[in-house]
Amino acid sequence: xxxxxxxxxxxxxxxxxxxxxxxxxxxxxxxxxxxxxxxxxxxxxxxxxxxxxxxxxxxxxxxxxxxxxxxxxxxxxxxxxxxxxxxxxxxxxxxxxxxxxxxxxxxxxxxxxxxxxxxxxxxxxxxxxxxxxxxxxxxxxxxxxxxxxxxxxxxxxxxxxxxxxxxxxxxxxxxxxxxxxxxxxxxxxxxxxxxxxxxxxxxxxxxxxxxxxxxxxxxxxxxxxxxxxxxxxxxxxxxxxxxxxxxxxxxx
Amino acid sequence: xxxxxxxxxxxxxxxxxxxxxxxxxxxxxxxxxxxxxxxxxxxxxxxxxxxxxxxxxxxxxxxxxxxxxxxxxxxxxxxxxxxxxxxxxxxxxxxxxxxxxxxxxxxxxxxxxxxxxxxxxxxxxxxxxxxxxxxxxxxxxxxxxxxxxxxxxxxxxxxxxxxxxxxxxxxxxxxxxxxxxxxxxxxxxxxxxxxxxxxxxxxxxxxxxxxxxxxxxxxxxxxxxxxxxxxxxxxxxxxxxxxxxxxxxxxxxxxxxxxxxxxxxxxxxxxxxxxxxxxxxxxxxxxxxxxxxxxxxxxxxxxxxxxxxxxxxxxxxxxxxxxxxxxxxxxxxxxxxxxxx
Amino acid sequence: xxxxxxxxxxxxxxxxxxxxxxxxxxxxxxxxxxxxxxxxxxxxxxxxxxxxxxxxxxxxxxxxxxxxxxxxxxxxxxxxxxxxxxxxxxxxxxxxxxxxxxxxxxxxxxxxxxxxxxxxxxxxxxxxxxxxxxxxxxxxxxxxxxxxxxxxxxxxxxxxxxxxxxxxxxxxxxxxxxxxxxxxxxxxxxxxxxxxxxxxxxxxxxxxxxxxxxxxxxxxxxxxxxxxxxxxxxxxxxxxxxxxxxxxxxxxxxxxxxxxxxxxxxxxxxxxxxxx
Numbered sequence: 001x002x003x004x005x006x007x008x009x010x011x012x013x014x015x016x017x018x019x020x021x022x023x024x025x026x027x028x029x030x031x032x033x034x035x036x037x038x039x040x041x042x043x044x045x046x047x048x049x050x051x052x053x054x055x056x057x058x059x060x061x062x063x064x065x066x067x068x069x070x071x072x073x074x075x076x077x078x079x080x081x082x083x084x085x086x087x088x089x090x091x092x093x094x095x096x097x098x099x100x101x102x103x104x105x106x107x108x109x110x111x112x113x114x115x116x117x118x119x120x121x122x123x124x125x126x127x128x129x130x131x132x133x134x135x136x137x138x139x140x141x142x143x144x145x146x147x148x149x150x151x152x153x154x155x156x157x158x159x160x161x162x163x164x165x166x167x168x169x170x171x172x173x174x175x176x177x178x179x180x181x182x183x184x185x186x187x188x189x190x191x192x193x194x195x196x197x198x199x200x201x202x203x204x205x206x207x208x209x210x211x212x213x214x215x216x217x218x219x220x221x222x223x224x225x226x227x228x229x230x231x232x233x234x235x236x237x238x239x240x241x242x243x244x245x246x247x248x249x250x251x252x
Numbered sequence: 253x254x255x256x257x258x259x260x261x262x263x264x265x266x267x268x269x270x271x272x273x274x275x276x277x278x279x280x281x282x283x284x285x286x287x288x289x290x291x292x293x294x295x296x297x298x299x300x301x302x303x304x305x306x307x308x309x310x311x312x313x314x315x316x317x318x319x320x321x322x323x324x325x326x327x328x329x330x331x332x333x334x335x336x337x338x339x340x341x342x343x344x345x346x347x348x349x350x351x352x353x354x355x356x357x358x359x360x361x362x363x364x365x366x367x368x369x370x371x372x373x374x375x376x377x378x379x380x381x382x383x384x385x386x387x388x389x390x391x392x393x394x395x396x397x398x399x400x401x402x403x404x405x406x407x408x409x410x411x412x413x414x415x416x417x418x419x420x421x422x423x424x425x426x427x428x429x430x431x432x433x434x435x436x437x438x439x440x441x442x443x444x445x446x447x448x449x450x451x452x453x454x455x456x457x458x459x460x461x462x463x464x465x466x467x468x469x470x471x472x473x474x475x476x477x478x479x480x481x482x483x484x485x486x487x488x489x490x491x492x493x494x495x496x497x498x499x500x501x502x503x504x505x506x507x508x509x510x511x512x513x514x515x516x517x518x519x520x521x522x523x524x525x526x527x528x529x530x531x532x533x534x535x536x537x538x539x540x541x542x543x544x545x546x547x548x549x550x551x552x553x554x555x556x557x558x559x560x561x562x563x564x565x566x567x568x569x570x571x572x573x574x575x576x577x578x579x580x581x582x583x584x585x586x587x588x589x590x591x592x593x
Numbered sequence: 594x595x596x597x598x599x600x601x602x603x604x605x606x607x608x609x610x611x612x613x614x615x616x617x618x619x620x621x622x623x624x625x626x627x628x629x630x631x632x633x634x635x636x637x638x639x640x641x642x643x644x645x646x647x648x649x650x651x652x653x654x655x656x657x658x659x660x661x662x663x664x665x666x667x668x669x670x671x672x673x674x675x676x677x678x679x680x681x682x683x684x685x686x687x688x689x690x691x692x693x694x695x696x697x698x699x700x701x702x703x704x705x706x707x708x709x710x711x712x713x714x715x716x717x718x719x720x721x722x723x724x725x726x727x728x729x730x731x732x733x734x735x736x737x738x739x740x741x742x743x744x745x746x747x748x749x750x751x752x753x754x755x756x757x758x759x760x761x762x763x764x765x766x767x768x769x770x771x772x773x774x775x776x777x778x779x780x781x782x783x784x785x786x787x788x789x790x791x792x793x794x795x796x797x798x799x800x801x802x803x804x805x806x807x808x809x810x811x812x813x814x815x816x817x818x819x820x821x822x823x824x825x826x827x828x829x830x831x832x833x834x835x836x837x838x839x840x841x842x843x844x845x846x847x848x849x850x851x852x853x854x855x856x857x858x859x860x861x862x863x864x865x866x867x868x869x
Contacts, residue, residue, distance in 0.1 A: 005679050008675050008679070009675070009679035009680070012672065012676045012751075013690075015748070016693075016694065016697060016748070016752075017693075019708030019711070019712055020700075020704075020705065022708065023704070023707075023708045023711060026711070026718075033716065033721075034716060034717060034718050073604075074604040074605050074608060077601040077604065077605070078601065078602055078604070080601055081599075081602040082602070084598050087602065090602060090605065090606065093609050093613070094605075095857065096854065096857070097609070099805050099853050099856075099857045100613075100850065100853070101808065101809020101810075101850075101853065102809065103809065103846075104620075104829065104846045104849060104850055105613075105616075107620070107829060107830070107833045107842060107846060108620045108846070109612065109616050110833065111616060111619045111620055111623060111839065112616035112619050114321075115619055117319075117321055121321075123321050123323045124321075124322075124323070131612060132612070135613060138609075167597040189699075196700075196701045196702060196703060198702075198703050199811050199830075203830075206322075206323050207303060207305070208303065208323070210305075213701075216703060217703065217816075220703075220707045220710060220816060221458065222458055223462070232701070232707060232708070235701050235704055236697075239700040239701055240696060243696050243699045243700060244692075244696060247692065309835065311834075311836070311837070314631065315632070315833075315834045315837050318631065318632045318633060318837060336630075336631050340633075406734065452819075453820065453821070455820070465716070467732075580631065581628075584836070584838070587836075588836050591822055591831070592650055592651060592653075592654060592822045592828065593650060
C-alpha cells in the first residue's frame with residue numbers, strides 16, 4: 001500500500017498533464033502528422049502570420065482587459081460590502097451565477113441582447129461580449145477578495161472610525177492597502193477566465209468580435225491542424241504564468 | 253513607474269494603432285466558395301475592406317441573419333430560402349440597373365423559378381448533391397440505397413442539412429424531394445433514423461479531409477466539394493444516384509439591414525464579371541451559371557463530368573423549392589428528431 | 594455605514610439584475626411561447642415545449658446527461674481520493690502537488706479538451722503509436738463517442754474533488770490513525786473504516802462540485818462527442834442556433850437550471866463552510 005499510493009499518484013499526475021505535454025511536444029514537430037520529424041518552429045511562425053488569428057487574439061486581449069477592469073472593480077467593492085454585512089440575496093444570486101451552465105447563460109444573454117436591440121438599434125459586438133464576460137467573472141472576483149477579507153481584523157477599521165475618520169477613509173486607508181494583492185490576484189483570475197471563454201462568447205459575439213477561442217474551436221472542428229497545437233501551447237504557457245502569479249499574490 | 257510615464261505610454265500606444273478608414277463590406281459565404289484572389293482584388297480595385305467569414309450550412313447562416321441585425325451585408329442562401337427570406341423581410345430589393353453584368357448569366361438563370369425578375373437575388377453557383385466515394389469500396393455505389401448498406405458501418409457520412417438528407421431518403425423511397433405530403437415526409441424520416449446507426453456523423457464540407465485520407469468511404473456531398481476532394485485524391489469518384497438527386501443553386505443577396513447597399517451592389521456586379529466568376533470557379537470548383545465565364549475556363553475545367561453531367565443524368569435531377577409554412581414546420585420538427593435520436 | 598455599503602453593492606446588484614435576472618426572465622417567457630415558421634418567436638402561449646421535452650426522444654438526452662454526469666462524478670471521486678490521500682501525506686511538498694493539480698485546470702478549458710481530440714482521433718497519437726507498434730491493424734474509434742465524452746468530463750473536473758478531499762484529509766487527527774494501527778488494523782482497513790467515513794462530507798462536497806458542471810457541459814460533449822446532441826447542453830445550443838427553435842431551447846434550459854438549482858440548495862444546506 002505504501003508503495004502503491006505514490007505510483008498511483010504519479011500515474012494520475014501523468015494523466016492530468018500528458019495531454020498538454022503532448023500538445024507542446026507536437027507543436028514543435030516539423031511534420032504536420034503525428035510522426036516525429038524533428039524540431040521546428042514553423043507552426044508558431046504560421047500562427048503569427050495568420051491575420052485572422054492576429055485579429056482574434058487582439059480582440060480577446062481587448063475584451064479581457066475591459067472585462068477584467070470592470071468586473072474586478074465591481075466585484076471587489078461588492079466583496080467589501082458583503083464583508084461589512086451579509087446579504088443572503090446577493091450571496092445566493094452570486095452562487096447561482098456560478099452554478100448556471102455556461103450555455104444557459106449564453107443563450108439567455110443572446111435572447112436579452114436581441115430583444116433589447118430591437119429598440120436600441122444596436123448590434124452584437126465587442127460591447128456585448130464584454131458585458132457578458134463581466135457578468136460571469138464577478139462571482140469569482142468576489143470569492144477571491146472575500147477570502148482575503150475574512151482573514152482581516154475588523155477592529156482595525158473600527159479603530160479608524162473611532163479616531164474620527166469616515167467610512168470611506170477607513171476603507172481607503174486601512175482595508176484597501178491590505179487588499180491590493182487579493183484584488184490583483186482576482187484580476188488575473190478574471191483575465192484568464194475571460195480570455196479563455198468560448199461558450200458564452202460564441203453566443204453573443206458579433207461580426208467583428210471574433211475571439212481567439214472561437215478561431216481555435218473552428219480549427220479544432222475542421223480537423224487536424226498543427227497550428228492549433230502551437231496556439232494552444234502558447235495559451236497554456238501564457239495563461240499558466242498568469243495563474244501562477246495570481247496564486248502567489250493570493251497567498252501574500 | 254510614475255503615473256505620468258504610464259499615461260504617456262498609453263497615449264503613444266493608442267496613437268500607434270492606425271485606424272482603417274476605408275469603407276467596409278461584410279460578406280458571409282459558404283466555406284471554400286471563392287477563388288484565392290476574388291476578395292483581395294475587389295478590395296484593391298474599389299479601395300474597401302471586406303470582412304469575409306464563412307459558414308458550413310444554410311441553417312448556420314439563417315440563425316445569425318434571422319434576427320434582422322446580424323451585421324452582415326451579403327450572404328449566399330440556397331434557392332429554396334429566397335422566398336421565405338423575402339417573406340420575413342430579410343432581403344433588400346435589388347436595383348437591376350446597377351447590375352448590368354447580369355447579362356452574362358445563362359438564359360435560364362436570368363429568369364429562375366425562385367426569382368423570375370432577379371429582384372431579390374443573383375445566382376452565384378449551382379450544383380447537385382450526390383455521393384462522393386472511394387473507388388476501393390468493396391461494393392460499387394450507384395444509388396442512395398447503397399448508403400444504407402450495413403457493411404459501411406461507421407465509414408459513411410451524410411450532410412448536416414435537412415433538405416439534403418430528406419431529399420436522399422425521399423428519392424430512395426421514390427418520392428419527389430419537394431413533396432408536401434406529410435406521410436411521405438414521415439416515411440423519409442424513418443429511413444433517416446434507420447440509417448443513423450451506420451453513420452459516422454452528419455457533416456458538411458468538413459468531411460473532405462476525411463475522404464481524402466480514406467477514413468470515410470462514402471459521403472453524401474455537394475458536387476463542388478466532391479470535385480475539390482477529387483482534385484486532391486484521384487481515387488475518389490462522384491456519382492449521381494440512380495433514383496434521382498437534388499439540384500441546388502446558391503444566390504448572392506443583400507440583406508435589408510445593410511447600410512452599404514451601394515457598395516453591396518458593386519460587389520454583386522463584380523461577382524458577375526466573367527473573369528471574376530471564372531476565378532471563383534477555379535477556386536471553388538463549382539458549376540457556374542455565368543456563360544461568359546465558362547467560356548474563359550480551361551478546357552478540362554469547363555466540362556468536368558462531376559459538375560456538368562450529361563443530359564440523361566440531369567433529367568433525373570430535381571430543383572429544390574421552398575415548402576408551405578406548415579410543411580416547413582413539420583420538416584424542421586422531423587429533422588430535430590432525427591438529430592436527437 | 595449603510596450608505597457606503599449600499600453604494601458598493603449597487604453596481605453588482607445592477608449587473609445581476611440587468612445581465613442575469615432580466616435575461617433569465619426572457620428565457621422563462623420564451624419557453625411558454627411558440628416558434629415562428631423559420632425561427633423567431635410568436636406571441637402564442639403554450640406549454641407544448643415542456644411536454645415535448647419529456648417525450649421519449651428528448652427524454653433520452655436528459656437521461657443520458659444525468660447518467661454521464663453521475664458516472665463521471667463517481668469516477669472522479671474514486672480516482673481523486675487516492676490522489677488527495679497521497680498529497681495529504683506528502684509532507685513538505687503538499688503545496689507543490691496541489692499546484693500541479695490545480696494550475697493546469699485554470700489555464701484553458703478549450704485547449705485541454707482539444708488536447709484529448711489530438712490524442713484520440715483516428716490519426717491521433719494513441720492510434721499512431723499503436724499502429725506503428727503493430728498492436729492494431731486499423732485505427733480504434735476512440736473519439737466521437739460517449740466514452741470519449743466521459744473521459745473528457747473526468748479529466749476536466751477531477752481537480753474539483755481533490756481540493757475538498759485534501760482539505761478534510763489534512764485535518765484528520767493523526768492520533769486516530771495511530772490508535773487504529775495500535776489496535777491491529779492493517780493500513781487498508783484504516784483507510785476504509787476510519788478515513789473514508791471521516792471524509793463523507795468532503796465526498797458530498799466534491800460530488801456536487803463535479804456533478805453540477807457535468808450536467809451543464811457543452812464543450813466537452815460537442816468536441817469529443819462529434820457534434821451530435823449527446824447532452825442537454827448540446828441540445829440547448831442546437832436549438833438556439835441552427836434549429837432556430839428558441840422556445841424549445843428555453844424550455845430545456847429552464848429544466849436544466851431547475852435541476853442544477855435544486856442540487857445547489859441541497860448542497861448548500863449540508864455544507865458548513867461558505868465560499869462567499
